[in-house]
Amino acid sequence: MVEKILVADDHGIVRYGLMMMIRKIRPDVLVEEAQDYSIVLEMAKKTPYDLYILDVSMPNGSFLNAYTLLKKYSPQCKILIFSSLDEEIYAMRYIESGADGFLNKLASEQEMQNALEKIFNNGKYVSDAVKDSLVFYKKSKSKGRQLDQLSNREIAIANMLVSGKSLKEISQELHLHVSTVSTYKTRIFEKLQIQSLPDLIKVLDLNN
Amino acid sequence: MVEKILVADDHGIVRYGLMMMIRKIRPDVLVEEAQDYSIVLEMAKKTPYDLYILDVSMPNGSFLNAYTLLKKYSPQCKILIFSSLDEEIYAMRYIESGADGFLNKLASEQEMQNALEKIFNNGKYVSDAVKDSLVFYKKSKSKGRQLDQLSNREIAIANMLVSGKSLKEISQELHLHVSTVSTYKTRIFEKLQIQSLPDLIKVLDLNN
DNA sequence: ATGTATTGTCGTAAATTTACTACATAAGTA
DNA sequence: TACTTATGTAGTAAATTTACGACAATACAT
Numbered sequence: 308m309v310e311k312i313l314v315a316d317d318h319g320i321v322r323y324g325l326m327m328m329i330r331k332i333r334p335d336v337l338v339e340e341a342q343d344y345s346i347v348l349e350m351a352k353k354t355p356y357d358l359y360i361l362d363v364s365m366p367n368g369s370f371l372n373a374y375t376l377l378k379k380y381s382p383q384c385k386i387l388i389f390s391s392l393d394e395e396i397y398a399m400r401y402i403e404s405g406a407d408g409f410l411n412k413l414a415s416e417q418e419m420q421n422a423l424e425k426i427f428n429n430g431k432y433v434s435d436a437v438k439d440s441l442v443f444y445k446k447s448k449s450k451g452r453q454l455d456q457l458s459n460r461e462i463a464i465a466n467m468l469v470s471g472k473s474l475k476e477i478s479q480e481l482h483l484h485v486s487t488v489s490t491y492k493t494r495i496f497e498k499l500q501i502q503s504l505p506d507l508i509k510v511l512d513l514n515n
Numbered sequence: 516m517v518e519k520i521l522v523a524d525d526h527g528i529v530r531y532g533l534m535m536m537i538r539k540i541r542p543d544v545l546v547e548e549a550q551d552y553s554i555v556l557e558m559a560k561k562t563p564y565d566l567y568i569l570d571v572s573m574p575n576g577s578f579l580n581a582y583t584l585l586k587k588y589s590p591q592c593k594i595l596i597f598s599s600l601d602e603e604i605y606a607m608r609y610i611e612s613g614a615d616g617f618l619n620k621l622a623s624e625q626e627m628q629n630a631l632e633k634i635f636n637n638g639k640y641v642s643d644a645v646k647d648s649l650v651f652y653k654k655s656k657s658k659g660r661q662l663d664q665l666s667n668r669e670i671a672i673a674n675m676l677v678s679g680k681s682l683k684e685i686s687q688e689l690h691l692h693v694s695t696v697s698t699y700k701t702r703i704f705e706k707l708q709i710q711s712l713p714d715l716i717k718v719l720d721l722n723n
Numbered sequence: 724a725t726g727t728a729t730t731g732t733c734g735t736a737a738a739t740t741t742a743c744t745a746c747a748t749a750a751g752t753a
Numbered sequence: 754t755a756c757t758t759a760t761g762t763a764g765t766a767a768a769t770t771t772a773c774g775a776c777a778a779t780a781c782a783t
Contacts, residue, residue, distance in 0.1 A: 318599060318620035319627055324532025391526065412526040413550075420675060471711030474770060487732050489771065494730085499743060503679030506714050682740060696763050697741060702760085722770060 309333075309357040313350060315341040316362040321412070325360060325389070328416070332423055335433065344368020348376055355381030358426065363401070369463060369481060374405050379458070380439050387426055397434055400459050408432035410494050454511075456498045464491045469508050516634050517541075517565040517593070521558060524550040524570040524597070529620070533568060533597070536624070540631055556584055563589030566634065568597050571609070577648020582613050593638040606641055616640035664706045672699045677716050 314325045322340045329338050341347045345367040347436045359377060362383065370388075377384060387408040388401045398409035408431060410422045418439075422432045454462060467477045474492065478485045496502060499510050522533045530548045537546050547564075553575040555567065567585060571578045578596075585592055595616040596609045600668045603705050606617035626634060633640045659696055675685045682700065686693040704710060707718050 312746075319623045320531070320532040320536070320597075320620055321526070321528050322532075323536060323624045323627070324528040324530075327535045328528070328531060358673075389528075412528055415527045416531050419531075422770080460731070469713055471713040473711075475768090483731090484733055486734065486771090491730095491771095493771075493773095505677055505679040505716060508713060508716060668761070683738090691761090692763050693739080694741090694764065697739095697761095698762075701741075701743095 310336055311346060311356045311509060312336055312338045312358045312360065313341060313356040314338060314360045314506070315343070315347045315365060316360075317342050317365045318362075321362065321389075329423060332420055335425060336427075344373050347373060351377050351380050355384060357381075358385045358387065359429060360387045361387055363390050363392070364466070370401070370406075371404065371459075371463070372481070378405070385426060387422075389431065394434060400462070402433065404459060410434070461491055461495050461498075464488060465495050465507060465511060468492065468495075468504060469511050517638070518544055519553060519562070519564045520544055520546045520550060520566045520568065521564040522546060523551070523555045523573060525550050525573045526570075529570065529597075537631060540628060541635055542634075552581050555581060557586050559585055563592060564652065566593045566595065566638070568595045571596055571598050571600070572596070578609070579612065580613075593634070593673075595634055595640065608653075610641065618642075626719045665703060669699055669703050672696060673703050673719060674713060675713060676700065676703075679718050 312329060314329070315323050316322050316325070319342075322327065322342070326338045326340060329336065339350065341350055343366040347361070347365075348368070350356075351359070355490070361373070374386065374492075382401070385407040386405070387410060388398075388406045389410050389412065390397065390401075393411040394409055394411045401409050408422065410419065410424055410432065411464070412436065413424070414434075422434075425432045455463060464477060467480070474485050474488045477483075478488045481488070495507070499507065501507055501510060520537060522530050522537070524530050524533070527550070532548070534546050534548060537544065547558065549558055555569070555573075556576065558564075559567070569578070569581070572705060582594065585594065593615045594613070595618060595621065596606075596614045597618050598605065599620040609617055616630075616634055618627065618640060619642065622630065622642075630640045630642075649660040672689075675688070680688070682693050682696045685691075686696045689696070703715070707715065709715055709718060
């Protein structure tokens with residue numbers, strides 16, 4: 308049973324909304340908040356939570372890194388991704404990376420309550436739309452959208468590049484060698500058949 | 516005095532959070548919600564609101580268009596932009612376009628409550644940071660947009676950069692030394708107070 | 724099950740970009 | 754007008770990024 312929840316999102320209003328909603332659904336659980344990855348990890352280290360509701364695109368960290376540590380602190384914890392990314396593209400990626408659920412911010416209050424209810428019980432959730440696309444996910448992934456050509460790591464790095472981070476910054480953030488990040492960049496450009504950062508921005512904007 | 520509010524955002528949790536927060540601060544006001552521009556306009560047409568809290572990046576419409584119509588339906592209405600865009604870059608643009616306030620989603624619960632309180636009373640709000648940059652903004656240049664700060668040459672080069680050209684390419688095209696182009700780039704970044712190419716793209720898009 | 728393609732990761736050398744510094748000229752201002 | 758600031762332009766050294774080449778570990782298809 309879920310008893311302690313940590314809500315993490317850089318937008319204050321989102322944290323507020325989530326906390327209010329959770330308290331309404333489960334008045335008895337303890338809900339706390341964090342606004343970036345580093346704070347999440349800090350709080351989790353001190354006292355592990357049963358459920359983490361994370362906006363993946365937060366400052367000071369990355370999902371992959373956070374995931375590893377959170378599971379280390381409390382292996383049985385649940386992680387729900389709460390994101391504004393297109394769920395049909397990203398949901399499965401995160402689930403495969405270990406998340407226990409994916410909920411899009413576009414969701415209505417009702418959907419969100421359903422999702423939370425479900426997670427409070429069995430700890431798993433994806434929307435029906437995602438389930439549907441999952442059916443033919445494995446088959447049709449040959450073509451589909453351009454972004455599907457990229458691996459998770461590549462997508463993560465593409466996003467960081469688009470946000471204006473330099474190779475060096477990315478390498479530090481992810482604890483990788485600069486040349487590793489450079490290779491990712493090269494591969495991303497190759498796969499998407501582009502040759503500049505502005506091109507990448509266009510492609511990514513197009514896909515979300 | 517504000518009596519009827521329409522909260523518009525495509526993210527359900529944001530609407531939920533805002534409505535909860537408003538009801539807590541002013542239990543007596545009527546708050547309703549909409550998830551895109553077309554719904555906002557439809558609702559506003561039926562019954563005008565005193566205050567519109569709008570996320571500018573919503574589907575089915577644009578701020579400029581919505582602004583015109585909303586003011587037509589009820590000229591004295593207030594419009595507050597509630598956005599995740601960087602306020603120091605975007606706030607003034609929206610204020611100049613007629614918005615009555617700009618509030619960033621990164622704000623904490625407390626800050627947001629302060630802002631809302633203020634808006635309920637005098638119908639105006641921008642963060643102190645924005646006010647500061649406003650002072651500087653008005654003082655430095657008559658009014659105009661950021662691009663006015665750039666010289667013609669700088670604008671030309673900014674556009675080439677945004678189109679994805681490298682320093683080397685630009686230098687060849689313009690028959691300049693690479694370091695000259697580099698200096699232009701540095702000055703452009705300084706003047707616009709940005710630090711990456713993606714930032715430049717945003718600024719230029721804004722001033723299209 | 725086995726070979727092929729993809730992914731994650733580096734190292735090194737070469738190419739490009741940045742950070743400063745400089746300076747002459749044009750513009751703007753007191 | 755004299756003074757200050759903005760603009761167009763480079764040079765050099767340092768920092769960053771790119772191009773390639775490698776290689777182990779997966780993943781995938783036959």
